[in-house]
Amino acid sequence: MSDANNKLKIAAWILVAPATLFLLMAGSTKILGANPLASIEAMAPWVFWIGLGEVTAAILFAVPRTSIIGALFLSAHLGGAILFHIIRGENFFGPVLTSFWFQSFMLASVWAVVFLRYPAIVANFEPRR
Numbered sequence: 065m066s067d068a069n070n071k072l073k074i075a076a077w078i079l080v081a082p083a084t085l086f087l088l089m090a091g092s093t094k095i096l097g098a099n100p101l102a103s104i105e106a107m108a109p110w111v112f113w114i115g116l117g118e119v120t121a122a123i124l125f126a127v128p129r130t131s132i133i134g135a136l137f138l139s140a141h142l143g144g145a146i147l148f149h150i151i152r153g154e155n156f157f158g159p160v161l162t163s164f165w166f167q168s169f170m171l172a173s174v175w176a177v178v179f180l181r182y183p184a185i186v187a188n189f190e191p192r193r
Contacts, residue, residue: 076180079173084126086170087138091118117141125174128181135178142171 094115121141125134149164156165179186 072180072183076177079177079180080126080131083170083173083177084122087118087122087125091115091122095119114141125177131181132178135174138174139171142167142174146171 092115094111096115097112117137118141121134121137123134124130125138127134145167146164149167155163156168157163158165
């Protein structure tokens with residue numbers, strides 16, 4: 065394996081580790097119903113299933129062989145979170161819990177990992193001759 069491939073893999077793991085840890089933590093608090101910052105309304109029964117999906121997607125994303133599937137699931141999850149914040153009329157910039165810049169950053173880092181792990185995927189976006 066070339067030195068360039070090793071550098072890409074290291075860069076991907078640098079992005080994967082904190083994202084996965086955050087998603088596992090956020091998902092597990094939803095599963096356990098242990099989020100002290102959430103209102104009673106936010107801890108509706110369906111929040112458990114969102115947390116379970118978040119944990120599942122994070123695990124799939126962390127494993128290199130299934131990271132593309134995890135990236136697709138996380139894209140759906142984070143896109144929904146971004147849309148939820150937009151619908152509520154929250155600002156893009158602001159505290160982490162009342163804005164959607166963090167979810168946007170997470171979504172960008174998910175796809176950065178995909179491009180780092182699978183550089184050949186970029187060829188799919190080039191115009192055909």
